[in-house]
Amino acid sequence: MRYIPLLLLCLLLQACTQTQKGLVDTVSLALLGPEDVQISSAQIEALPYASIYLRLNGGQRIFVVLGFDEEGQQKWITQDRSVVVTQHGRVVKTLGLRDNLKEVTNLQQDPLADPRRLTDGASWTRTLSWTENGHFRAGTAVSHFTRLEDRMLDIAGSKIACQVWQEKVELAGDGRSWTNTFWTDAATGLVRQSQQTPGGENLSFDITLLKPAKS
Structure with a gap:
């Protein structure tokens, strides 16, 4: 399915209905808002x-x-036309950033x-490639998952019961390791929130899924 968010900006060039005005306000806030953007649950729901x-x-x-x-x-x-690609809530590729994640292999075996x-102790091995200060890097990453205490998240006005999974990642032969955390919806399995480092030390993401894509 293809979406064309830039069409929303066309609303700025024409007379608006009340619904259209809400969409314009949302886009304007996203582009011109405060240091940390805050979008209301009504505005999130209004956007298609x-x-x-x-x-x-x-x-x-x-x-x-x-x-x-x-x-x-x-x-x-x-x-600014940078692209962040996710699969099952995990960042698997980026484009247009200062440093980028190039590829993640073996995604079909990702426990997410x-x-x-x-389950506790689940593991996953894949090859990562990325840039670090402009230099190409690659390595084999091994993950082990641990379940933490369940949490209730408040996202876009909804209370969502979540399982919390900590993923410890070790880069084989490199000595580096880091920890990712994923909050998964207990009912649907969707990753609703995450703190993740998909590759090098210069690339980390905090993501909250406000409105899932329609299946």
């Missing part, structure tokens, strides 16, 4: 697009709508593909 909050490398939180949903991957396009069957 899936949406997320995204924080890159601990910076400003921004509001991003879905650009494309195809072949099981969601492509989130920011105002079916979080409701995820």
